[in-house]
Amino acid sequence: MNKTSIIGVFDEEHALLAAVDQVKKEGIEINEIYTPYPMHEVLEAMGNKTRFTFAAFLYGFIGASSVLAFLYYTSVIDWPINYGGKPTNAFPSFIVVTIILTILTVTLASLFTFSARAAIYPGKAYILPDSRSTDDKFVIVFDKSMLKGGAEKLNALLFEKGAVEVYEKELQPQI
Amino acid sequence: MYKTEVRGPLILGDKNYRQISDDVIAPINQPIPGWWKVAFFIALLMGIFGILALYQTVVVGLGTWGVNNSVGWGWEIINFVWWIGIGHAGTAFSIFLLILRQKWRTSINRAAEAMTVVAVMCAAIFPAIHMGRVWLAFFIFPYPNTRGSLWVNFNSPLFWDFIAISAYLLISASFWYFGMVPDFATIRDKATSKIKKAVYGFFAFGWTGSSREWLRYEALSYVLGGIAAVLVVSVHSIVSTDFAVSVIPGWHTTVFPPYFVVGAIFSGFAMVMTLMIIIRKMYKFQEYVTDSHLNAIAKILIFVSLIMGTAYATEVFIGWYSGSEYEMFTFFKNRVTGDYAFQFWAMVVCNAFIPQLFWFKKVRQNLTMAFIISIFINIGMWYERFNILITSLSKDYLPSSWTTYSPTWVEIGIYVGTLGLFTMGVLLFFKYIPMIAISEVKSVLKVSTPVTNEKKHMSHE
Numbered sequence: 001m002n003k004t005s006i007i008g009v010f011d012e013e014h015a016l017l018a019a020v021d022q023v024k025k026e027g028i029e030i031n032e033i034y035t036p037y038p039m040h041e042v043l044e045a046m047g048n049k050t051r052f053t054f055a056a057f058l059y060g061f062i063g064a065s066s067v068l069a070f071l072y073y074t075s076v077i078d079w080p081i082n083y084g085g086k087p088t089n090a091f092p093s094f095i096v097v098t099i100i101l102t103i104l105t106v107t108l109a110s111l112f113t114f115s116a117r118a119a120i121y122p123g124k125a126y127i128l129p130d131s132r133s134t135d136d137k138f139v140i141v142f143d144k145s146m147l148k149g150g151a152e153k154l155n156a157l158l159f160e161k162g163a164v165e166v167y168e169k170e171l172q173p174q175i
Numbered sequence: 176m177y178k179t180e181v182r183g184p185l186i187l188g189d190k191n192y193r194q195i196s197d198d199v200i201a202p203i204n205q206p207i208p209g210w211w212k213v214a215f216f217i218a219l220l221m222g223i224f225g226i227l228a229l230y231q232t233v234v235v236g237l238g239t240w241g242v243n244n245s246v247g248w249g250w251e252i253i254n255f256v257w258w259i260g261i262g263h264a265g266t267a268f269s270i271f272l273l274i275l276r277q278k279w280r281t282s283i284n285r286a287a288e289a290m291t292v293v294a295v296m297c298a299a300i301f302p303a304i305h306m307g308r309v310w311l312a313f314f315i316f317p318y319p320n321t322r323g324s325l326w327v328n329f330n331s332p333l334f335w336d337f338i339a340i341s342a343y344l345l346i347s348a349s350f351w352y353f354g355m356v357p358d359f360a361t362i363r364d365k366a367t368s369k370i371k372k373a374v375y376g377f378f379a380f381g382w383t384g385s386s387r388e389w390l391r392y393e394a395l396s397y398v399l400g401g402i403a404a405v406l407v408v409s410v411h412s413i414v415s416t417d418f419a420v421s422v423i424p425g426w427h428t429t430v431f432p433p434y435f436v437v438g439a440i441f442s443g444f445a446m447v448m449t450l451m452i453i454i455r456k457m458y459k460f461q462e463y464v465t466d467s468h469l470n471a472i473a474k475i476l477i478f479v480s481l482i483m484g485t486a487y488a489t490e491v492f493i494g495w496y497s498g499s500e501y502e503m504f505t506f507f508k509n510r511v512t513g514d515y516a517f518q519f520w521a522m523v524v525c526n527a528f529i530p531q532l533f534w535f536k537k538v539r540q541n542l543t544m545a546f547i548i549s550i551f552i553n554i555g556m557w558y559e560r561f562n563i564l565i566t567s568l569s570k571d572y573l574p575s576s577w578t579t580y581s582p583t584w585v586e587i588g589i590y591v592g593t594l595g596l597f598t599m600g601v602l603l604f605f606k607y608i609p610m611i612a613i614s615e616v617k618s619v620l621k622v623s624t625p626v627t628n629e630k631k632h633m634s635h636e
Contacts, residue, residue: 032385032386032387033385033386034383034384034385034386035384035386035389036192036361036384036614036617037357037389037614037615037617037618038389038390038392038393038614038618039389042386042389043386043389043390043393046386046387046390048386048387048390050390050391050394052391052394052395052398053394053397053398056398056402060402070317071329074317074326074329075326075329078326079325079326081328083330090329090330093329093330094329096335096339096409096413096416097329097334097335097338099405099409100335100338100339100342100406100409100410100413101338101342103342103346103402103403103405103406103409104342104345104346106398106402107345107346107349107350107399107402107403108345108349110395110398110399111349111353111395114353114391114392114394114395115380117391118387118388118390118391118392119381119388120356120380120381120382120388121380121381122377122380123377123381124380124381125381126381126382126383127383128364128383131364132364133383133384134357134360134361134363134364134365134382134383134384135192135193135196135361135364135365136191136192136193136196175376
């Protein structure tokens with residue numbers, strides 16, 4: 001079942017931000033905000049947090065220790081080779097490979113994490129309330145069934161803060 | 176923080192968001208221009224010549240090259256290092272400038288990253304064919320195998336090189352791609368034809384620009400930026416260890432890693448300048464790639480050129496100061512004077528002297544001059560690698576092994592082929608991919624336009 005959403009469209013980011021502040025003051029729950037570029041106030045206002053950096057650190061730690069373990073295993077345990085009597089555990093010359101492969105691990109794992117957490121992958125069915133939001137409009141979306149007061153009050157509020165359009169729409173996923 | 180009052184607006188022409196999308200997408204929607212077709216055809220011919228040369232190499236063998244027992248590394252390694260150097264610009268641009276929060280990068284980073292990916296692809300061809308039997312190139316992968324469970328030599332810079340280049344290619348390509356996802360979504364939502372909508376829609380991965388996506392996107396770009404900054408420094412350092420850990424006079428110096436990294440950034444920025452002048456001219460992007468953008472690149476080039484000059488002087492000084500007669504011979508009898516004096520002085524003039532012309536404001540603002548100087552730097556950087564490789568190898572410790580080297584048509588052909596591949600790659604990029612990062616330019620628009628400054632909010636500081 002698709003729920004009806006109320007969609008407010010803004011031309012200017014400062015108008016959107018003013019509306020977001022006011023809406024939050026009134027205690028109305030915002031479903032989602034769509035912007036053409038990242039806006040930090042919006043991210044803060046939506047209150048989402050990401051532990052991305054921690055995840056990246058973890059990948060780096062796992063990457064570095066497994067590469068070092070692999071190099072130690074191959075060079076010391078599995079097939080030690082005598083290079084002019086030098087120690088088989090040639091730690092300093094392992095550092096280079098470890099750094100590069102750690103970076104590679106962090107990058108690839110972060111990309112997959114991003115893909116999973118932000119739900120960005122090939123062939124995804126996405127919900128885009130107003131297709132102008134990837135171009136020049138700032139779009140705020142409310143769930144109509146979650147509104148306590150009437151929709152008229154919200155509409156009035158959005159227009160007062162500078163919305164250029166407010167309309168209702170049933171959101172459909174598209175491919 | 177970018178001070179508009181001091182440095183002028185980043186984007187000229189008082190654009191709004193819609194104009195930015197329309198301007199940047201315009202080349203994708205317009206029919207292919209005539210000059211593009213001509214350039215692509217020439218590049219294709221060059222590429223075919225390269226494929227012929229590669230075919231000759233694979234079918235007949237490395238005997239078709241001019242390399243010999245003394246000069247075991249010829250044009251292939253010169254060109255490999257040259258391409259890798261050019262490939263450093265994209266990452267240096269996007270990542271160092273991202274970390275330093277330089278907003279002027281936003282108009283240029285997409286093109287610089289595209290160039291990186293294509294240049295690294297060109298570079299990767301050379302070590303692969305240099306192995307001789309290119310169909311056995313997979314032997315370099317460290318995997319449990321049937322060759323007596325023998326592992327590769329993890330202490331060898333040649334193996335580090337392999338790891339570094341493949342990682343660099345993967346990372347720069349994915350960094351570039353994920354930067355493009357929001358722009359693909361813009362093209363998808365503005366497309367009028369069904370095919371275009373479907374194709375760009377597929378590549379947009381279902382991007383919508385919701386706060387949930389932007390939050391992770393920002394986090395991802397800072398994590399990747401931070402971690403890949405290390406990569407820029409390490410990849411070319413590793414390339415330099417190919418030389419520096421050997422005991423050949425002229426190679427065996429500790430200055431090599433920083434010298435190579437700086438050289439790479441130098442040639443990369445020069446190539447960025449060449450490319451941005453072409454983009455600006457051919458696609459009329461002068462409101463996005465403004466005079467002050469090119470001015471900033473020119474200033475970086477002066478600075479890096481001074482470092483290059485210092486590095487050349489240091490090398491020669493240490494050649495004398497070391498008291499080693501072999502070093503003395505290589506630098507003074509073989510490079511500064513002697514058989515390879517032309518190549519040495521070509522390097523010094525192109526890299527250390529000619530870019531000093533950028534001290535003059537007139538030269539920085541004259542696009543023709545800037546274009547010519549950027550080409551000179553690219554030539555100079557090629558000579559630098561020639562100098563390092565050929566002068567040291569052709570006359571080493573033992574006079575009986577002294578020899579000369581000149582490339583055969585096969586070696587020249589492979590180089591011409593990579594130039595063709597690079598040109599084709601860049602042309603395809605011009606036509607099918609937004610050349611300027613649309614969402615990033617939008618994010619700096621309000622900060623950079625003085626008229627709307629009072630509306631400015633703190634989000635992009």
